[in-house]
Amino acid sequence: MPFTALGLSPSLQKAMENEGYKKPYPIQIEAIPAILNKNDVLGIAKTGSGKTASYVLPILMNLQGNLVSKNRHVNVLVLVPTRELAIQVGEVFQLFGNKLTRKVKSLAVYGGVSINPQMIAMQNVNILIATPGRLIELVENNAVHLNDIETLVLDEADKMLHLGFKEEVDKILNLLPKKRQNLLFSATLSDDVNEINQILLHNPSIIKIESDEDHLDLIDQVAYFVSEEKKGPLLRYLIQQGKLKQVLVFTSTVYKADNVANKLRKNGINASAIHGKRSQAARKETLLKFKNGELNVLVATDLLARGIDIAFLPHVINYELPRSPKDYIHRIGRTGRAENPGEAISFITPEDKHHFKIIQKKMGKIITMIDSENIEF
Numbered sequence: 001m002p003f004t005a006l007g008l009s010p011s012l013q014k015a016m017e018n019e020g021y022k023k024p025y026p027i028q029i030e031a032i033p034a035i036l037n038k039n040d041v042l043g044i045a046k047t048g049s050g051k052t053a054s055y056v057l058p059i060l061m062n063l064q065g066n067l068v069s070k071n072r073h074v075n076v077l078v079l080v081p082t083r084e085l086a087i088q089v090g091e092v093f094q095l096f097g098n099k100l101t102r103k104v105k106s107l108a109v110y111g112g113v114s115i116n117p118q119m120i121a122m123q124n125v126n127i128l129i130a131t132p133g134r135l136i137e138l139v140e141n142n143a144v145h146l147n148d149i150e151t152l153v154l155d156e157a158d159k160m161l162h163l164g165f166k167e168e169v170d171k172i173l174n175l176l177p178k179k180r181q182n183l184l185f186s187a188t189l190s191d192d193v194n195e196i197n198q199i200l201l202h203n204p205s206i207i208k209i210e211s212d213e214d215h216l217d218l219i220d221q222v223a224y225f226v227s228e229e230k231k232g233p234l235l236r237y238l239i240q241q242g243k244l245k246q247v248l249v250f251t252s253t254v255y256k257a258d259n260v261a262n263k264l265r266k267n268g269i270n271a272s273a274i275h276g277k278r279s280q281a282a283r284k285e286t287l288l289k290f291k292n293g294e295l296n297v298l299v300a301t302d303l304l305a306r307g308i309d310i311a312f313l314p315h316v317i318n319y320e321l322p323r324s325p326k327d328y329i330h331r332i333g334r335t336g337r338a339e340n341p342g343e344a345i346s347f348i349t350p351e352d353k354h355h356f357k358i359i360q361k362k363m364g365k366i367i368t369m370i371d372s373e374n375i376e377f
């Protein structure tokens with residue numbers, strides 16, 4: 001199906017051509033007409049499926065026909081769980097919003113940076129992309145009013161309903177007008193998502209593209225049985241011997257992420273850490289360098305396990321196993337995307353063995369385990 005069949009304006013079609021988009025992705029074929037039609041949508045699709053454009057484009061179109069700018073009263077609210085995702089989604093709105101004949105102003109707001117510039121920039125904003133905590137701060141400072149919201153998007157909804165976000169999200173939902181369009185996107189259809197779907201959505205178009213589980217076959221998974229002390233040398237060996245150029249290494253704690261990155265650097269490997277304790281500017285710069293290929297190894301906590309789109313990420317290493325099988329799937333889902341095969345390596349200590357069995361059972365896959373004792377490094 002060509003883009004012309006989706007009901008988008010010629011200027012947006014041109015903008016997509018300029019981006020090198022040749023044809024719509026499956027989620028776009030289904031979500032764009034439904035959103036243009038002002039339906040509620042439940043989209044189950046992983047990052048990398050093109051889900052951002054699937055709501056950005058029709059939202060921009062709908063606003064074109066109906067743009068009433070009341071100062072500090074935004075029309076569209078997109079809630080996202082992380083600062084990085086706020087920036088990424090903000091960029092997609094900017095990219096396409098700038099191409100329209102009637103300009104639509106969008107702004108991404110998130111914590112970890114000073115609130116004042118965001119309060120000033122809020123003038124005449126139509127589309128606000130926000131993390132929940134910062135949005136509440138802005139509302140409390142009267143910098144933004146949510147009573148004219150026509151469309152609400154919950155991106156990465158499964159995450160938004162966890163990790164202590166629920167209370168903030170409920171608070172925000174109470175500030176919105178009852179009559180509005182609700183768009184909910186999630187990588188998985190968990191019980192929580194189902195619950196909010198029932199509360200939030202009215203007769204929604206349900207679009208299920210492909211789950212992270214479905215694309216596991218694209219990923220070559222392997223495990224190394226290794227003692228805690230030998231993990232560092234094994235990691236260096238795998239990176240150096242395999243001449244790996246773009247590796248995402250996951251640790252469970254901020255301390256460990258810094259520690260692993262420092263040790264890699266001491267051994268001449270171009271590595272840096274990213275986690276919630278680093279400043280927003282440093283996180284942004286590090287992620288950009290990693291995406292550009294200037295940084296070979298990014299060591300991250302689970303902050304990065306979801307939502308972030310890196311076009312081609314060949315290697316993911318679980319330096320430490322995540323606690324839940326779901327997190328394991330999200331982490332390794334950073335690779336093997338967009339039809340590119342990827343490799344996911346997990347380090348398994350004697351203590352992890354039982355837990356790793358559970359993960360494999362949940363995935364319905366047996367993963368080859370190599371004993372690192374048999375490798376010379």
Ligand code: AMP
Pocket residue numbers: 020021022023024025028046047048049050051052053309311
């Ligand atoms: P997302 O799932 O929204 O994170 O998008 C994943 C990637 O796909 C982004 O880099 C988009 O620029 C890209 N993309 C989205 N739609 C298309 C399309 N129709 N054709 C080619 N690339 C696309």
